Amino acid sequence: MRRLPVYILLDTSGSMQGEPIEAVNSGMETLIGALRQDPYALETVYMTIITFDAEAKTILPLTALEDVVLPQITTPRSGPTHMGLALETLGRQVSSDIIKSTDEAKGDWAPYLFVMTDGKPSDTQLYQEQCAAMRKLGFANIIGCAAGPKAREDDLRPLCDHVLRLDTMDGSAFSQLFKWVSEVIASGNKSLGSNASAKLPPPPPEINVVL
Template identity: 35%
Template sequence: MMRRLPIYFLVDVSESMVGKNLYSLEEGIGAIVSTLRKDPYALETAFLSVIAFAGKAKTVVPLTELVAFYPPELPAGGGTALGAALSHLMDEIDRTVVVTTPNRKGDWRPIVFLLTDGHPTDDPSKALDRWNRSYRNRVNMVAVSIGGGADHTLLKRLTDEVIVFNDSAHDAFARFVKWVSMSIQSQSRSVSAGQDGKVSLAKAEPGLLESVENAEGLTPFAGVDDRYAVFVGKCSKKALPYVVKYERHMGRIETSDPVLSKLLQTRRYALDAVAPVKNSYFELSDSGDSGQSVSSGDLIGQPNCPHCGARFAMAVCQCGKINCVDGGGDHTCPWCGQVTTYTISESGEHFDIGRGRG
């Protein structure tokens, strides 16, 4: 029986990843597969799986032989439930990895690439304990903090291999994909030579990938990733969901525009992206609301609807849900089905908007 090298991509597809990062990861997984198929050692041993997680976790591609692996479209969801993701991963490892017994050689030690850009929005303590008790010593995990936004202290409790990926560097994702591919190729060669130890990572590029050596303390469970203010809306014409993402500017934005400069002094979040998502978004989202809101006065920027192009994608119905409208007047809410009269708020008139977990 052939001994497999199981490789799991545990991918954060939360709202904070929506947009460029999620598209880049989709393309990146495809590029990794294309590269590995040219390597005879990887072709012989590598089996790949993709697990996506947001408020819930889901196996998008089960453990599949490299030659038959087809790169998936990554879904999106609300929340960053790292505890749920780890529990799902461990269950998948139990279900799919062949263990060594006195009568047979099992699979090689699995590799997990955990890719995340945020802090957990669930309580991962039980999953962490289970991981460290039963999996850490028999699974190679590489935790990648995309943009340095993950909880490095928590990741250090999972693995010694915590890497910060500078996603704003020149050709960042292309270079990152090359690094992941070379690391898998190196491990494929190692196991083909009968060596089944610590993962053989490729040399990290300074300015692109940096190892986290020490992280002290434990960031408490907060329930919401406050680096972003994320909102979920529905198109009034097509009833399809979309995600609006504002990023906390933290005083980093510089401008010579006096009007924008004044707004930046009083408002906390600037529009970062608006992206269409599918109805599968709700399947991966936390079942409950975040219970938190943001004042409209803290937001800079008004997006158009990505589905129909309506001018206002942040209209709020009396039911509290967000939808798009072309202007004021009577419109049917795609969430509750009620006809609501919408008005354009005047300058200085603010209201609270329910936010997602990020």
């Protein structure tokens, strides 16, 4: 069975401290639980989680969905949002992870990328450089979520095929977000093979699609 790699980048800068990061942890549990209800996703989905604040950390290397054990995601008390560094880390990860097709065998499906942030990139120049680099990696879909009042959709537009707006950052909102992400993955893994950006399932009322 061909793999569908899914990469999730999560903002863990200081502004995510408290209820927001607790809601993210709960939402990720919702995501994994929902995907495991889909037999096809259970066979094909492999997941990586990268967090970013002053550092970028791969807290879950590419792992089969059935084997995923979610680590507790934490935040520093304060600090910058090095999203460019996270993308640079992602680029190295993708280059080493993805199995390419050969004449003898088919490789992985084109990967999916989800990025969630509640702020703007602190490393602006690196971020801009990495946005261009991401376009060369062959993602089937890059979806960004601007969460909370300080996040700006315009910062995600150079990177993403689709940009979402999440106005509130409580547990209910993040639960709906990650449940919807599971629907995107589950629908996407049945309609792969096209170079075009995949069509998204309808979002819940808490999520506004702005791009």
